[in-house]
Amino acid sequence: MIKSMWDNVYNTEQYMYGKQANEFLKSNYEQLPKGNILMLAEGEGRNAVFLAKLGYQVTAVDISEVGLEKARKLATQNGVEIETICTDLAHFDLGFQQWDGIVSIFCHLPAALRQSLYHRVERALKPKGVLLIEGYTPEQLNYNSGGPPVAEMMISKSILTAELPHLHFSLLQELQREVIEGINHSGLGAVVQGIAHAK
Numbered sequence: 782m783i784k785s786m787w788d789n790v791y792n793t794e795q796y797m798y799g800k801q802a803n804e805f806l807k808s809n810y811e812q813l814p815k816g817n818i819l820m821l822a823e824g825e826g827r828n829a830v831f832l833a834k835l836g837y838q839v840t841a842v843d844i845s846e847v848g849l850e851k852a853r854k855l856a857t858q859n860g861v862e863i864e865t866i867c868t869d870l871a872h873f874d875l876g877f878q879q880w881d882g883i884v885s886i887f888c889h890l891p892a893a894l895r896q897s898l899y900h901r902v903e904r905a906l907k908p909k910g911v912l913l914i915e916g917y918t919p920e921q922l923n924y925n926s927g928g929p930p931v932a933e934m935m936i937s938k939s940i941l942t943a944e945l946p947h948l949h950f951s952l953l954q955e956l957q958r959e960v961i962e963g964i965n966h967s968g969l970g971a972v973v974q975g976i977a978h979a980k
């Protein structure tokens with residue numbers, strides 16, 4: 782059901798989150814070690830293509846094959862290659878000490894799945910690997926600018942520190958910012974941003 786919902790969202794020529802990378806990623810990508818990067822819930826590929834153009838080896842995971850098809854098309858248009866994996870993050874084996882970096886931009890999941898995923902993220906980062914994450918906080922429910930409709934799927938500073946206890950956050954902040962990233966994310970929003978490091 783989640784898969785068909787997202788396939789429907791993406792079943793248009795238009796890029797629902799735009800073709801430009803997320804602003805937080807653009808400002809902070811240099812924190813990601815050069816190497817292989819896993820993009821969680823990457824959708825139409827704007828962030829994967831951005832990193833691939835900078836020389837990173839990028840693997841994009843998403844539940845929507847329609848979204849990932851657009852991601853591969855965007856990569857081709859930009860003259861880069863990305864790997865795509867269509868799967869539900871509930872069942873995805875991220876591996877053990879496998880990734881130099883993991884990127885999670887607006888990856889909003891039910892709480893139990895999120896907790897399980899974050900546990901796997903901690904195990905999957907190489908030593909000194911970096912997690913770069915941005916998502917909406919529960920305060921976003923007061924805005925009409927995008928994001929899931931329920932607080933349970935939002936994230937916050939306290940959720941990230943509680944559910945990623947083995948990572949060290951060099952940056953962790955909640956703020957309001959103008960999120961102008963496609964028609965689905967458009968307007969003032971309440972976000973949490975984090976950069977966290979494996980030991």
Ligand SMILES: C[S@@+](CC[C@H](N)C(=O)[O-])C[C@H]1O[C@@H](n2cnc3c(N)ncnc32)[C@H](O)[C@@H]1O
Binds near residue numbers: 798803827868885890
């Ligand atoms: C708000 S979009 C963000 C897409 C992308 N990260 C970006 O910022 O452009 C959320 C993405 O989560 C994906 N998604 C939702 N539930 C998922 C799940 N259980 N497993 C994998 N992907 C999922 C959707 O297909 C969608 O692409």
